[in-house]
Every structure is written in structure tokens, then in C-alpha cells.
Amino acid sequence: MENKKQVPEAAESGSGEPIGFKPLYAQVRERLMRRLVDGAWLPGMLLPSEMELARQLNVSQGTVRKALDSMTADNLLLRRQGRGTYVAEPEESRIMFQFFRLSPDEGSPNFPDSKVLSTGSASPTKTEKEALGLGDADEVIRIERIRSLSGQPILIETITLPSNRFPDFDHLTIIPNNVYRLYSERWGITIGSAEERLKAIAASARDAAKLGCENGEPLLLISRLARDLENRPVELRWSRCITREIHYAVNLR
Amino acid sequence: MENKKQVPEAAESGSGEPIGFKPLYAQVRERLMRRLVDGAWLPGMLLPSEMELARQLNVSQGTVRKALDSMTADNLLLRRQGRGTYVAEPEESRIMFQFFRLSPDEGSPNFPDSKVLSTGSASPTKTEKEALGLGDADEVIRIERIRSLSGQPILIETITLPSNRFPDFDHLTIIPNNVYRLYSERWGITIGSAEERLKAIAASARDAAKLGCENGEPLLLISRLARDLENRPVELRWSRCITREIHYAVNLR
């Protein structure tokens, strides 16, 4: 019956919106996102039921549902009929589908092993500074590793992270295969989205040696910029991939 | 009040569903899709209002909305508040965003020109037969063209179409830049989705000559299989692209 909650609560953050109209469910989503970002809701956790959230937030169950559905569409939540709503975990099965688009030409997709070649910190290059939004004084961590599918090396990748968001990174004894799970568990950083740019390049002598391919062989270069839940850039990754028996898959809908 | 429409109408097509439960809005979507597929609703056309459709189909307005929203999410419809719901058109602006993922490294995306090098019909290769689901007696049309961005040739592509779905193709005097619009207007075939596979390859002598690049230069190979609204494969396309100043963009959410 009472329905004037849109404008009154719209000014909760003093941001410079051009024209103020934010639907209630969008406001609800923002309040729920805050719980995720602040770590009040951790990966794998069971959320309160729709009815309970509706009571807490003083809106109808349908409005809560719209907010939850939109977060589910962004792979942030997982809903299961009869069970409840859970915070999504950066598991292999999910990561594979969402962030790993390489499949063998024949046969079913598989997650590659990885072997770290080197780690260390350094000053960022101009490209890294721009992509990660760093200042002159900031440092970065660089990881280089080689990834194999059923024994065959298929790609070599360089991961760049801003040091200030990953304190004590050098204390790590091992770097696991699934680094997004590591970011989440160790530093509470959840990767929510990423942009990738693909090019074809010729293998450098260095990469060719590590990958065991011809010098100058065509490689697929994948540059990824991954962002956290607040859309801040977190990770820059350059993968150079042998695509003789493998391809990068994209669905256009 | 009355709400038992799910099971009764579920058996409208005698397909072999494992367990019969299809929500009402999914049934509504199927009925609306039929109008699109059969050409009762043509690109650009204004649909009846939600209320009118609800009356026609004897369901509530909210259920019609769910079906329309899902079709809008698939880029089949376009909804504008205050105006109405329209059938989506294969316009450059939409196509560009949905089906053309190549952007210059610097500057804003632009749609390339194209110049046809050759057309003709032939017997399909094994790959073409498998991808397009063709039999031994079927023929295909092949188009080869070169595409340029601001004067610079950037890719050469081979398009393969099943002859039986594109009758009198050889009567065409010109082949326009936007072929999906042509498919729609001339043969009533709407491209609804596509899958792409990307690899890095070395330029063949033939491609290098046409593109004006080095022999063996790394090219991005994009193999696309495009499907119509009923998910039948319609077009197979092999693009070989120079990615010196251009990249293929993907968003992972």
C-alpha cells in the first residue's frame, strides 16, 4: 500500500547522479552488495530467506527477489529451490565456465595445471599503471607461470597485482592453481568481472623456449583486466597460448 | 485465482521432455516466438501492449512481461518505456555490438567496409557438412570478401551458406556489407545467436597477398557458426584478421 520509498531513500549516498531515480530493488541490491563487499557474507554462506530479508529491509518479498535475481545473474549468488540462497564460491567448476574460455578442439573442457616460473615485485610499467590505476610510488607483484593440459604446455602467463592490495604476498610458500580462490580467502578480494582483449602474435624466443614451440609460432595473446565487486581493477594478466589443438570459445547471443 | 494452466497446456507439442513441467511464461514465450519465426511479426514492428497480449493469451500481464523480458534479454525485442515493444532489427548499431567484437586498440569501434572477392556454389567440405548439418546431396554457397577499417584491410573472410535455405542467391547483383540484414529481408532468416572459436594461425601465401601482409604473419582466426531463431545452423564463417592495431574484445561477467 505505501510505496513512496523510491525517492526518500535515493539520496543515501551523496553521489552526483544526473537525475535521481533509483528503483527500490536497485537500492536493495546495493545494500546487499555492501554485505558482500564488507565480508559480512562470506563465500559459501547461506543467506537469510527472501521473507526474512524482506522483513529486515522493510520491503516486499518480490522486491528482494528482484535484487537477488540480479545478483545471481552476475554469478555472485547461487540459488537452489528448496535449499536457499548461497554466496557463490570461486570454485574450479564455476571459474572454468566463467573465466576460462579455452577448450580442446576435440573432447571436453578441462582445467589446466600450472607451474610457477618466477615471482617478485617491481615498479609497474606505464601500461600496468594505466590498467590498474596506480600512482608513481606504487609497486606491483609479478607472477610468471606455465600451464599445461594433460602434460602438454599450452600457455605461459604473466600476472600483475598491485602490492598495496595484496600485503605479505611474498610470505606465500605456494601459489595454488586457482588464484581467484586465493585472492578471496587470503585477502577477501572477490573477482566479479573481467575484460579480455585477444590478438595473434608471434612467439618470442623466450616464450618459445619455455613453451617448447617454434620461434615465431603464432600464439593467441589474451590480455585480461579483472575487477573486484566494486569494479576496481585488481589483476592484469597476459597469457600467450598455443592454439594448435585448442581454441578460445565465445558465445554471442 | 485460477492457476492450473501449467500442466494442461504443457503437452501442446509432443516432444520427449523428461519430466513435464514447463512454467506458463515459458509456454507464452514459445507462442510469441512462433509469431516471430513464422514472420507474423516482422523486424521493426510494434507489438501489442502487455495488457492486450495478456487478454489474447488468457494469462496475467505479469506473465506476459516475464516472457517479453526474456526475449528482450536475447536481443529479439526492444522495449521502450512510454513507446511500446518492438521487434529488433538487424541494424548496424545492434549488429556491431552483438556480432562484431573487433575494436581498434585506440579510438572507438567502427563498422568495416567490405569488398567481395568471389562468390559461387560448390559441394561442401566435411567440416562444412558437419557444422551446417548437411547431407551428401546438398550444395553450399561460398562468399569470399575482404574488410577494411578506414582504408586499411584488416581481415579476409569466407562465408558458407546452405543453398537450400537461400534460393536464388546467385540472382543477387550486389552483396551488402551487413549480410544479416540481407538474410532477414530477402529470406526471412533472423540470426539469433552464434558461437565463435578463436585461434592464432600463420597467414597463408594467398591470404597474405590479399591482405597485404607478410607471409606467415600471425593472424587471428575466427570461426563462427551462426544460428537462426530455431537454433538451426545457418552460416559458417572463417575470418582471418590482422591484429596489429586491432583486438577482439570479450567481457566476462
Added chain:
DNA sequence: GAGTGGTCTAGACCACTTA
């Protein structure tokens, strides 16, 4: 059987567009 998400309805009001 109790609790959860999923569907469906009915009705009200809001924001936007066009006449």
C-alpha cells in the same frame, strides 16, 4: 511436514512518450 525458492495473479502507482 516445514521451509525454501519459483510461479502466477491482481491491482496500484510511477516514469516516460506522444498527441
Added chain:
DNA sequence: AAGTGGTCTAGACCACTCA
């Protein structure tokens, strides 16, 4: 002012899960 899609609510029932 009238018509459209967009939001919000309230309440009912259905399908699924688990103790």
C-alpha cells in the same frame, strides 16, 4: 490526457529439499 512499459505490493499455490 491517454497509453505504454516499469515498479511495488500482497497473497496464493507449486516444486523441491531435507530432517
